[in-house]
Amino acid sequence: MSSPQPSAVPALRIRPSKGVEEYPALASIWRGAVDATHDFLADPDRDDIEARLQSDYFPAVVLCVAERDGVPVGFAGTLDGNLEMLFIDASRRGEGIGTALLSHTIAEHGVRKVDVNEQNLPATAFYTRRGFEVVGRNDTDEAGRPYPLLHLRLNRSS
Template sequence: MTALRLRPASGCSDVPALVAIWRSAVDATHDFLSDDDRDEIEKHLAADYFPAVRLTVAELDGRAVGFCGVVDGDLAMLFIDAGERGRGIGSALIDYAIEHEDVTTVDVNEQNTSALEFYRHQGFEMIGRSETDEAGRPYPILHMRLAGDADASGN
């Protein structure tokens, strides 16, 4: 793999690429999400969700291929372009988030089994479950924290 570069998001100039990455990743991994719910979430990315987190962008050859967003030690989002999955980009982003952003917790859709296994492989364990997502949609959320991090809040 070409050298991966991680950098802070550059405000508005990164938004179109990050939305495209989000859509690619969601289309590949969130088959449980209704089209209407997916479109509604996408409408809020730039205005509501991205500004609420500290975004880190992963680049290959100057092209954004993934990103993560962190708030208060929680990995609020991690998305990799579908064509780049399996190349270690997600692992690099989560390692960065743990080391530099003090990430100790993450929430994951229960139906997204590949993400659940990914986070388990990265050292997270389940500490709770909610029947719906944060907007009240019928997508159960699993709350996870880094194994051995008893001080992490369990949401």
């Protein structure tokens, strides 16, 4: 007798966002991901960013969504060759979702640049392992908050 096979992980599908109807689910993914990875972010700053996600940030980018069995498990936002955001459901980290989204944005949206919070060492390592290199730094984030940003660019020889 053969032993039962472990259940397969459902296939990952990357698709364009469905728009505002999907924003609450994406905001929930964002919050869980930030809580898991951005311990340097002060609560009032996190809350301010979260309050502007659906009204300001999501509509300003081209959003693509990674889903398994029809359920969003991550998303990325791009604009003019820049990866503006990439967040994965905190319970799904390590499943290759981030890599799949990054590969998709590079191939389909021409991503060549990304900014990363300097304090988010795992994110910096994620991008550098995938061919990005640090090419600059700012002492503050784009809103002037005290979170230094590293500017990364895809190394074309990668």
